Amino acid sequence: MNRFARRAAYRTSMFVLSVVLVIALWEMYKVVGPQDGGKLFGAGVLPRSNDTAMPHVWTMLSRYGRPEVRGSDKRVWVVVLAGAWFSFRLAIVGFLLGSSIGVGLSVVMSRFRLVERGLLPYLVVSQTVPLIALAPLVALWGGKLHIFGFEWPRWFSAAVLGAFLSFFPIAVGTLRGLASAPAAAVELMESYAASWKQILLKLRFPSAIPYMVPAFKLGASGSVVGVVVAEISTGLKGGIGRLIIEYAREATADPAKVFTAVFGAAALGLTMAGVIAISDVYLMRNRPKETSS
């Protein structure tokens, strides 16, 4: 087995191990934890361990195979998968939008120090606005827009909020990356009379990739969070966020059901981050490995 296969096998087994560990902890707490919650040092911090609050892992898993509502022939996994696919597409749109805005802003900021100084504080402030408050506003504004016959579809508000959460880490990470090109390399390019654009494309962006990949990972999971929250607060139907809300209403009668949707949302975020991780392996395939010198 070569080194890469060994490393992949190692990583996979570590992932499986961590999942097993989480399941074991969950089930162990159900055994030892108080049924109706408990107090620790006078504060009610111990969660309830009864089957309503914490269903057994196998109950949750088997819920995927049973019908969504009594008498329906649609099983839960079909509905969750369809919802995840719907939200995934919105998240992709949001991510593409957010990354173009983020990269665009970082290029402008790296070009003009004045813009960086003026703009960066506002970008930071923008991230402190609670998404749950912003979502209905965006839907409201968007609904009133009619530009050149373009009607703002309802789903687009959710994608915009995904973009809103994803652009910030991408802008900040790319900005740092663009600035990471060594001064000597910039000087070399200047000695070749390279233009600003040539330096950007042939030096600054390639040097920025190690900074951009983690930033894009954050941005990708941010777009999922943005879309899910936006679905909930604007009441958009069809996505995983909506499913979480719907299933949560049945939490007392059918506690396992809401977890199926929550896991769906988590899997969505992991998928997005995974796509970026694969592109990382591709982009960095010829770079020096940390181990070699």
Added chain:
Amino acid sequence: MSAVQVTGASKIFNQGTPKQVDALIDVNLTVEPGEFVSLIGPSGCGKSTLLRLIANLLEPTTGSVMVNGKSASQSRLDQDYGMAFQQAGLFDWRTVAKNIELPLELKGWDKEKRAARAQEMLELVKLPEFAELYPWQLSGGMQQRIAIARALAAHPPLLLMDEPFGALDEMTREYMQGELLRICAETSTTVVFVTHSIPEAVYLSNRVVVMSPRPGRITDLINVNLGAKRTEDTRAATDFFTGITAVREALRGTHADHANAGAVRGVEDR
């Protein structure tokens, strides 16, 4: 027409502020085509600043710099010179061949022409089989040879080098000095070479420019002539040691006003 003509050039950083530094004061230097000229002096004598003035990476505060009979800025735009630094500065994400092609790519050469020239340069530096490797797979000396190949890829008449062998071990360094002389002879390139090693300056140069700090200025010009064909035996020849002694004494002179004139800081004796 001179390859380089520096006339009354001064470079003052942060002029008029408390942090003012007189990096260079009233420097005059002429380098003829085909010459190999070294700039030597202790740290802070402005030798790198002078090189950057010639390269037009810095503008002189006063005075003028002409390269190949043109203004330094025009020469930079025309890529009349190639440059190599202490760090090879190869791009990790490009193969060796693509690194050499970089200046040609920036000039807008087409693909076939670039590839052919890269191969020609790899043969010049005697690394023809390394084209498709990546820089981090090469030793330090090999990387520096690739950097020289890159600097000369567009066949510029002038090569500017800033302590290019400073990070190499002694054995590699002596080998590289021989290689540099061979390459420059084959391509009839003029070289301005910054170093802080006395033997390196003497071995390589036709002329050694001795500089002194605070303020940075040229204090001496020493003609060395070890002949066109320098070999490893040259390093044991009397002329070589005569040259070293002459440069060392000139460097001591730059510190004559100091109480401890014995040691020249920042200049290596090896």
